[in-house]
Amino acid sequence: MTSPAFRQNAHDALADKQLQQALGNVRAGFIDKRAQAAERLPEFEALRDSARDIKNHVLAHLDLYLEHYETKVREAGGHVHFARTAQEACATIVEICKAQGARTVTKGKSMVSEEIGLNAAIEAAGMEAVETDLGEYIIQLRHEAPSHIIAPAVHLTKEQVEADFRRLHKHLPQERDLSQAEALLGEARMVLRKRFLEADVGITGANFLVAETGTSIIVTNEGNGDLTQTLPRVHIVIASIEKIVPTLEDAAQILRVLGRSATGQDMSVYTTLSTGPRRPGDVDGPQAYHVVLVDNGRSAMLGTEFEEMLRCIRCGACMNHCPVYHAVGGHAYGWVYPGPMGAVLSPSLLGVDKAGHLPNASTFCGRCESVCPVRIPLPKLMRHWREREYERHLAPATYRYGLGVWAFFARRPALYKLATGLAMPVMSYLARKQGRFKKLPLASGWTDHRDMPAPQGKTFQAQWRERGGRTR
Amino acid sequence: MSAREDILSNIRRSLGVTGREAPRKAAVEERLRAAPRGVVPARGRLSGGALVDLFRAEAERVAASVAEVSQAQDIVGEVARYLREHNLPASLRMGADERLNGLDWSGVAMEVSQGPSAGDDLNGLSHAFGAIAETGTLAMVSGADNPTTLNFLPDNHIVVLREADLAGDAETLWDRLRARYGKGLAPRTVNLITGPSRSGDIEQQIVLGAHGPRRLHIIILRG
Ligand code: SF4
Numbered sequence: 006m007t008s009p010a011f012r013q014n015a016h017d018a019l020a021d022k023q024l025q026q027a028l029g030n031v032r033a034g035f036i037d038k039r040a041q042a043a044e045r046l047p048e049f050e051a052l053r054d055s056a057r058d059i060k061n062h063v064l065a066h067l068d069l070y071l072e073h074y075e076t077k078v079r080e081a082g083g084h085v086h087f088a089r090t091a092q093e094a095c096a097t098i099v100e101i102c103k104a105q106g107a108r109t110v111t112k113g114k115s116m117v118s119e120e121i122g123l124n125a126a127i128e129a130a131g132m133e134a135v136e137t138d139l140g141e142y143i144i145q146l147r148h149e150a151p152s153h154i155i156a157p158a159v160h161l162t163k164e165q166v167e168a169d170f171r172r173l174h175k176h177l178p179q180e181r182d183l184s185q186a187e188a189l190l191g192e193a194r195m196v197l198r199k200r201f202l203e204a205d206v207g208i209t210g211a212n213f214l215v216a217e218t219g220t221s222i223i224v225t226n227e228g229n230g231d232l233t234q235t236l237p238r239v240h241i242v243i244a245s246i247e248k249i250v251p252t253l254e255d256a257a258q259i260l261r262v263l264g265r266s267a268t269g270q271d272m273s274v275y276t277t278l279s280t281g282p283r284r285p286g287d288v289d290g291p292q293a294y295h296v297v298l299v300d301n302g303r304s305a306m307l308g309t310e311f312e313e314m315l316r317c318i319r320c321g322a323c324m325n326h327c328p329v330y331h332a333v334g335g336h337a338y339g340w341v342y343p344g345p346m347g348a349v350l351s352p353s354l355l356g357v358d359k360a361g362h363l364p365n366a367s368t369f370c371g372r373c374e375s376v377c378p379v380r381i382p383l384p385k386l387m388r389h390w391r392e393r394e395y396e397r398h399l400a401p402a403t404y405r406y407g408l409g410v411w412a413f414f415a416r417r418p419a420l421y422k423l424a425t426g427l428a429m430p431v432m433s434y435l436a437r438k439q440g441r442f443k444k445l446p447l448a449s450g451w452t453d454h455r456d457m458p459a460p461q462g463k464t465f466q467a468q469w470r471e472r473g474g475r476t477r
Numbered sequence: 478m479s480a481r482e483d484i485l486s487n488i489r490r491s492l493g494v495t496g497r498e499a500p501r502k503a504a505v506e507e508r509l510r511a512a513p514r515g516v517v518p519a520r521g522r523l524s525g526g527a528l529v530d531l532f533r534a535e536a537e538r539v540a541a542s543v544a545e546v547s548q549a550q551d552i553v554g555e556v557a558r559y560l561r562e563h564n565l566p567a568s569l570r571m572g573a574d575e576r577l578n579g580l581d582w583s584g585v586a587m588e589v590s591q592g593p594s595a596g597d598d599l600n601g602l603s604h605a606f607g608a609i610a611e612t613g614t615l616a617m618v619s620g621a622d623n624p625t626t627l628n629f630l631p632d633n634h635i636v637v638l639r640e641a642d643l644a645g646d647a648e649t650l651w652d653r654l655r656a657r658y659g660k661g662l663a664p665r666t667v668n669l670i671t672g673p674s675r676s677g678d679i680e681q682q683i684v685l686g687a688h689g690p691r692r693l694h695i696i697i698l699r700g
Contacts, residue, residue, distance in 0.1 A: 027680070034681030048518045055515040062508070068488045068496050069505045077661065087481040139687060140678035156678060163680050186679040194688055201688075202596050217509050218663040228674040228689025231629050235666075246484065251505070252512040253654075257647040261518070268677065272612040274539070275689065276669040284665050288572070289593040289626045290619055300484045307491035 011366050014337035027162050028334050031153070035325035038269025039376065049265065056259045057380045060316035063249050064307060070216040070249045071298070077219025081281030083294040094299045095126035098208065098241055101295055105239055107132055107205035113223060113230030114138035115210025116154055116319055117245050117299055119341040120354070123208070135200045137229035139193050146173050152335030152343065155267050155321040160334045163189070197229070207233035207291070211244035212263065212318070214296070217252040220280045221296060224263060224273045231277055240279070240291035245299045247315040253278075259318060262378035266320040302354040310389050314349050316379040323373035323383055329366050338363060345373035345383040352390050357397065364390040509661075514648050521611035521645030528610050529697060532643055535613025539672030540685060541693040547700060550580060552637055555696050557585040560600060563692070565633060570598035574622040577604055577637065593624035594631055601631035601690075606657075607642040607650050612671055615695065616650055619666035628668050634690040636670075639698050 018024055043049045063070055075085045088094035102110055110132055112118065124145070127134040136145040140157035144150065146169050151157030158166070167183045170192055183189055209230050213222040221242045223230045234240040250256050264270040282294040306312055324330040324344025335343030340360065342350050348367060351360040364387035373383040478486070489496050523531055533543045544555050560567055568588040571577050582589050594601060606618040615636055619625045628634060644650040658664055674689030685691060 030681040034677070046518060046520070048516050051516045052518075059515070062504075065492065066501055066505050068485050068492070068494070069501060071485065071488075073505065073509065081663075087479070087484050089480045089483055093480060137688065138678070139676045143678070156681065158678055159681065166679055186682045186684050189679055190676055190684045190687060194686070197688065198596065217512065217661055220663050226674065227676045227687035228629050229687065231625070231668065232688055235625050235629065246488075251508045253651045254512045254514050254648055257651070258515040260647070270539075270671075271535070272539075272614055272669070272671040274670065274672050274674055276614075276671075278663060278667040278669070280663040280665055282665070284620070286621050287619060287624075287665060288621045289624045290665055298484075300487070304484055304487035304491055307488060308493060309491075 011337055011339060011363055014339060015333040015366070018333040018337045023162055023165065024160055024334055027160050028331055031156075031159055031325060032331050035268070035321075039266060039322060039325070040269075042265035042269040042271060046261070046265065046271070049262070052258060052261050053378050053380055056262050056318070056378055057316060059250060059255045059258055060247075060318075060379050063251065064247065064312060064315055067246065067249065067307065070251060071246060074214055074216040074219055074249055077216065078281065078294075078296055079219075081219050081294075083219065083281045083296060086295065086297045088297055088299045089301070091121035091299075091301050094121045094243065094297055094301070095123055097297050098123060098243065099126055099130045099132075101239065101241055102127065102132055102206050103130060105205055107239075109133050109135060109200065109204045110206045110208060111135050111137050111201055111204040111233045111237065112141070113207070113209035113225065113233040114141050114157070115208070115243055116151075116341060117210060117301075118208065118243055119151060121243075121299065121301065123243070135197070135204070137197050137201065137233055138225070138227060139190060139229075142193055142197065143169065146170075150336065150341055153321060153324060154319050154342065154344075154346070160336065201229075201232040201236050204233070204237045206239045206241060207235075207237040208241045208243060209234050211242050211248050211296075213250050213256045213259070214244055214248045215251075215253055215256055215278075216249055218280055220253075220278045222256060222279075223277050224260070224275070225277075226268075226270075226274045228275055231275055234277075234279060235290055238291060239293045239295065240282070242279070242294075242296045243299065244296065245301070246303055259378075263318055263320055266322040266376065266378040306353050311349065311353050311386060313381050314346070314353060314386060316381055317346055317350070318379060319346075320378055322376040322378065323381075326372040326376050328368055328370060328372075333366075338366070345387065346381075349381075349383055349386040349390065357390065357393055361390060361394040361397070364388070364394070512651075517646050517648055518611060521609070521649075523610065523645060528643060528645060529640060529699070531645075532608060532610035532613055533697070535610065536672070536695055537613070539613055540675075541613065541672050541695055543695045543697065545697045545699055547698075549576070549698060552577075552696055552698065553580050553582055553585055553587075556602065556635055557587060559635065559694050560633075563633070565600060568598075569600050569602050569635075570594055570627060570631060571602040572604075572621060572623045572627060574604045577602060594626040594629075596630045598627075598631045600633045600635065601627040602635045603627050603637070605636050605638040605642065606667075607644055607653055608638050609644055609647055609650055609669070611646045614647075614669050614671040617668040617670060618654075618664040619668075620664065625666050625668065628670065629674075629689045632686075632690060633692045633694070634673075635694045635696065637696050637698060640700060643697075 078085050086097045124134040136142045143158040152160040211221040212224045264273045283290040330344040338347045340351050348363040369384050603623045605615045607616045673693040674687040675685045676687040677683045
């Protein structure tokens, strides 16, 4: 792992023109789609409550649901492995692959496999790991980490992808036209089709593990996860322990908020339920089915103020709506989980000494919490980490200074109202130009590296008065 | 201690429980037994033609195409028409499903072969287990009748759906799965398919035809 030195990374990111161009796609691509999808479903807010409650119920009974899930997988002919740490998880998977005499291992998109560094472990054992999700394939070609949990290559422009394909797909004619996304996708489809068919083991993640039936569920759009798990002799599911839901009904509740929050889709294209290996009479499907359940620090989060983070369904909405993420992208966060969810989860999994400064990368604007489908109070949890970090005196002086100014205003709403009201004409002008602020008067030590969310026209209080609302 | 024991006891320590508390066990057993539905959107609570119309509208919204036929034998003509319309060769790969193999293909000069796909079939034909009108989603179950590979490897996937198998929402579909496979049991694979495959991984621009089918055509057998 590289040191997650957010400050320096953010500084570099703000100066990176290609990155800034690509990040425009996050702002343009995700926010409206989510809003429209939520708008189209009158029950959306009630479903968010339902999803939150299901997750809370599971976390409070996690030991029992894990035991039930394990029993059901075994009854369906599958194998369940528990892994305390990243190393243990990697070793378990490498062992299964080796026992198969595997040479090629295909992979569907899995954030926990990124978390544990699975590809490196597979390659170190002399096998080839092939990422098959288009975004993951692209970043694997570039030897990069994902910069977004559902759109791993969102930090790249089309031209960068074209250059990589030309550099690495040497067997294809040089003069081919790769100027359009369609052509790039077509080329990846063709190159990867061969890899799918020759793979010995396929590894997927899981969005849900259903205790009722011992079923793992993946949610994808490309179909790569399905080819990954259907064609090879062995299917390995890697999932962290909090992915459990009690029943299919519970999965359906959360599915209704997952796709809408992630990409604005009512349903992703492929939602696949897998229960054990090939059955008698089946003519395709894997002959063996393994599940590797990874803890890697999660059981220790239960019962703490960070327990709520374990509700996360990895939809990406918090980063899609985060002004800091918009400004610096995912790599600045230094590890596989970026944005607000990463700022809370990374210190929990890596330790406050390694990632405890990440929660400072926030404007505390609250947009992440307002869109989180399982209602995780992300700003509150970031504040918890900040307080802990202060206690340990780990915060660099500039953060303390900058946040001190911000905290001054945060505690004095009247003064903040005055300051923002006065500054609004200037700020609105800047906002139209940039959509966010690189500098905020009075907090410049802080905004040097953090953007303020752009106010939407007049202050709320000013609008309220104009509409005849009273202020007390 | 094994990793399993270690993780379970860590969870229990964090939660301040032993794992033997009767009320906790009862809460889990009750939830698994009753499988409460939670919030089910009103959108899918329709029947008859209105339910078919909703399914059709939702499926078309996600770039699937939909045709309706009134008799099983008309499926043959619709498949032939669809392949012609898209300038595709008159060849089909399908599973052992009696509802498809019982059809008479002799009138349309179709080259029909049976079995899973090995990756070189242009057109696949499957029969759905059911569908969800709320989101225009097909539900396919694995087995020799409708091999899973046919859902993903052919470029063009044609799926037959009986109107009677169309459910308003996922919850109704789960009930039908339980009725078929038993409570607490599931087929090896259930593929819920909502439109043809796509990717948005290059500059967030949605492009159809990623690793799965480029086209999805649904034939609803009414009645
Ligand atoms: S924290 Fe919430 S919004 Fe962010 S990825 Fe997790 S579930 Fe989605």
